[in-house]
Amino acid sequence: MKLRCGFFKFTGCSGCQMEILRLEDELPPLLEMIEIAYWPMVTSKRWEENLDIAFVEGSVSTPREVKEIKEIRKRSRHLVAFGECAITGCIPSIRNFMTQSEAEETVYEHTDWIESIKPSEISEYVRTDISLPGCPPHRNTILEVIKAVALQRKPHLKHHSVCVECKLKDNNCLLTTEKRPCMGPVTNAGCGAICPSLNRECEGCYGPMSAANASSQSQILAEIGLSMDDVKRKFRKYAGTTDEYRKEAA
Amino acid sequence: MKPAKKLMKEELGQFVDHLSKEYLVYGPVARRSDFSFQEIDSAEDLRFDYTTTTIPPKKFFHHRQTLLRYSGEDYSELESTLEKRFLLLGVHSCDLNAILRHDRLFTRQFHDPYYLKLRRNSAIVALICTHIGNSCFCASLGTGPTIREGFDLLLTDLGNEYLIEVGSSEGQRMIEELNLQKANSSDLEKKEERVKLALTQFVKSMKMDGLNQLALKYLDHEVWSLIGEKGGLAGCFACLSCGNCSLVCPTCYCFEVADIPELSLNQGVRIRELDSCQLLEYAEVALGGNFRRDRKARVRQWMTCKFGGAGGGFDSSCVGCGRCINACPSHIDITEVAKSLRGE
Numbered sequence: 285m286k287l288r289c290g291f292f293k294f295t296g297c298s299g300c301q302m303e304i305l306r307l308e309d310e311l312p313p314l315l316e317m318i319e320i321a322y323w324p325m326v327t328s329k330r331w332e333e334n335l336d337i338a339f340v341e342g343s344v345s346t347p348r349e350v351k352e353i354k355e356i357r358k359r360s361r362h363l364v365a366f367g368e369c370a371i372t373g374c375i376p377s378i379r380n381f382m383t384q385s386e387a388e389e390t391v392y393e394h395t396d397w398i399e400s401i402k403p404s405e406i407s408e409y410v411r412t413d414i415s416l417p418g419c420p421p422h423r424n425t426i427l428e429v430i431k432a433v434a435l436q437r438k439p440h441l442k443h444h445s446v447c448v449e450c451k452l453k454d455n456n457c458l459l460t461t462e463k464r465p466c467m468g469p470v471t472n473a474g475c476g477a478i479c480p481s482l483n484r485e486c487e488g489c490y491g492p493m494s495a496a497n498a499s500s501q502s503q504i505l506a507e508i509g510l511s512m513d514d515v516k517r518k519f520r521k522y523a524g525t526t527d528e529y530r531k532e533a534a
Numbered sequence: 535m536k537p538a539k540k541l542m543k544e545e546l547g548q549f550v551d552h553l554s555k556e557y558l559v560y561g562p563v564a565r566r567s568d569f570s571f572q573e574i575d576s577a578e579d580l581r582f583d584y585t586t587t588t589i590p591p592k593k594f595f596h597h598r599q600t601l602l603r604y605s606g607e608d609y610s611e612l613e614s615t616l617e618k619r620f621l622l623l624g625v626h627s628c629d630l631n632a633i634l635r636h637d638r639l640f641t642r643q644f645h646d647p648y649y650l651k652l653r654r655n656s657a658i659v660a661l662i663c664t665h666i667g668n669s670c671f672c673a674s675l676g677t678g679p680t681i682r683e684g685f686d687l688l689l690t691d692l693g694n695e696y697l698i699e700v701g702s703s704e705g706q707r708m709i710e711e712l713n714l715q716k717a718n719s720s721d722l723e724k725k726e727e728r729v730k731l732a733l734t735q736f737v738k739s740m741k742m743d744g745l746n747q748l749a750l751k752y753l754d755h756e757v758w759s760l761i762g763e764k765g766g767l768a769g770c771f772a773c774l775s776c777g778n779c780s781l782v783c784p785t786c787y788c789f790e791v792a793d794i795p796e797l798s799l800n801q802g803v804r805i806r807e808l809d810s811c812q813l814l815e816y817a818e819v820a821l822g823g824n825f826r827r828d829r830k831a832r833v834r835q836w837m838t839c840k841f842g843g844a845g846g847g848f849d850s851s852c853v854g855c856g857r858c859i860n861a862c863p864s865h866i867d868i869t870e871v872a873k874s875l876r877g878e
Contacts, residue, residue: 313797431795440792444777444813451781451861452598452807454570454589459863460778461567461588469776469863483566494814495829500771504863 287336287434290322291366292356294342294349295376295403300367300420301325301341307423314427317434334359337433339366339416343373345403357410362433365405365412368419372491372523375419376403380525381533404525414439417472419489419522425474442473443494446486449477458485463508467518470496470528488521492528502532536700539714540721543695547577550623552712557621557657560594562587574623582624582691585667586855590784591622591629595652596636598807601791605801612803619655624689626663627678628670628855632784633658634684639787639849648806657704660685664728666735669856671869674739677853679732690725697725740854740869741876746843748875753834757874761837761866762830767874771864773833777810779858779866780836785850786810811835837871 291301305326307314322331338360344353357363368374379387380402388395406412416429425441432439442448446468450457458480459466467488468480479486492498498519505515516533524533541549553559559574562584569584571591602609625633637653640646663672663679672678681688686705690697697717700706757767765772780786790809795802809816812832817825826832838844840858842851852868859867 310797317797317799427797431797431799434799435795440794443815444810445774447776447778448781448810448813451589451778454593456565456568456570457588457778457861460861469774469778495775497772497774497829500765500774500864503765503771 286319288321289318290335290338292340295345296342296369303420337362339364340370341366343369343376343403353409362413364414366416368491370406371415372526373403373405377525417490445493446471446473449473450480455480465505470501491523496528498529498532538717539698540717541696550577558618559621561623585665601804603803621657623659624661627681628672628853630660630684631677631853635849657686659687662690664732668737669859671738671740672854673736675854692724738869740872745841749838749841749843758830758834762833768870770866775812777812778861780810782857782861
């Protein structure tokens with residue numbers, strides 16, 4: 285029996301869904317395993333049957349999305365918060381640090397057309413079963429979730445820092461040896477330390493790791509010369525409204 | 535012991551080329567802002583003036599390995615794909631001591647075939663360390679900078695030449711075909727002078743004696759909440775639980791094992807990779823229970839292990855390489871923790 289999967293997009297950039305298309309070589313064997321019951325990005329097929337796995341990309345930022353996420357929850361065995369927007373609110377949540385009217389007026393001429401609420405993670409409205417972190421999630425972690433559901437075991441996802449991946453790759457440390465503002469020590473792993481491996485600081489796009497110590501990280505960033513405003517921006521960028529970062533992002 | 539020899543510095547390239555015939559040679563090279571053990575193509579890349587590398591030589595023996603391939607109920611152990619033996623060139627005393635500790639650790643009650651396979655496939659040309667880093671404290675632990683055992687060859691930089699001492703029959707074979715000058719007693723004296731000079735360069739020290747007992751006795755000592763929660767021990771910030779200290783530690787050996795199935799689900803590989811007691815998930819058990827949920831408990835565990843008070847005993851204890859101090863973004867310093875526990 286193939287796993288019946290649905291792919292939904294809320295407020296986000298579609299980048300997470302693109303990661304699935306980018307699986308390329310793995311797509312044929314993957315399609316032996318899953319049935320695409322709903323995926324507007326690739327098929328005009330309407331959503332009819334209940335799902336084994338619902339992948340929901342994006343944050344909830346309209347009243348219609350609130351209704352929809354509740355409907356998806358009701359009709360899915362496993363609900364996957366697919367990517368950072370669905371888990372933490374991610375980049376759309378930057379506008380939670382201004383008033384709703386300020387955000388609307390910055391972008392739109394006629395705000396009376398806008399039906400928008402503050403973006404939030406989907407767990408604000410429904411219970412989720414699996415969080416698949418990343419902006420976007422790494423292809424291997426997407427496959428791991430599907431395989432884990434098929435095998436009926438817990439997915440083997442990393443919840444520790446990006447530093448672990450850097451050290452396993454024997455990377456030159458950007459933070460301690462070059463005093464560059466790397467978010468690795470507080471950021472969830474899973475990307476394989478892509479940025480530091482290419483001599484770029486970790487921006488924190490996988491959200492806070494388990495037990496992230498944002499307070500120490502913010503003191504370290506200040507110590508290497510970042511202004512308090514810049515420190516704030518670092519924490520706001522991907523997960524400013526999470527419990528872990530709220531204080532440092534405010 | 536075979537008589538010591540001398541290698542002129544301009545002959546180093548020849549020496550490396552000679553070793554490369556039989557071995558894959560790895561040695562310290564400079565990167566943007568640190569040193570790392572990398573495959574050596576040319577002796578010019580070698581940096582024998584290195585203080586320490588970010589990752590210790592354990593990366594060659596115990597980092598991330600595929601253990602076996604499974605298919606349905608069957609499995610097969612993967613054969614090593616290494617065609618040549620490999621040689622670590624320029625290993626310092628701290629790292630050599632760490633390797634010797636792991637040799638004991640992985641042959642205690644159980645012999646670890648994965649570690650031993652790699653270890654038996656390796657040779658070591660050690661180097662007396664004369665460039666002491668600001669975080670180094672091997673001298674106070676008796677793990678350097680002199681080296682007495684565990685090497686095939688031992689090099690000492692005497693200025694214009696390297697003194698070569700032989701530590702094994704394999705080491706003897708490495709230099710047999712080379713027409714090297716014999717070293718005389720004044721060369722050996724020069725070596726002692728170099729070591730003496732190195733000893734004057736140490737900034738840090740740690741008194742190891744009894745620390746394992748102290749750490750276990752003072753489980754509620756203030757130092758644990760300073761490094762684990764508040765910060766403030768010698769100017770440190772609170773621990774990040776990032777795991778850097780244990781990953782760069784040459785004696786930390788804890789690992790996790792995971793199966794990675796292919797999409798067919800009935801076949802795949804089993805891997806193991808380094809884990810860290812600093813990570814929240816490390817002590818997690820079924821249904822979300824966790825023996826070390828507090829950051830303080832995790833950092834205390836690591837320090838206690840480095841003081842010889844955990845399961846690995848002295849085989850996983852500190853060798854004074856200073857890497858954890860360099861790698862800690864919060865500036866937590868194990869030598870300061872030791873002082874604090876001693877009430878100094």
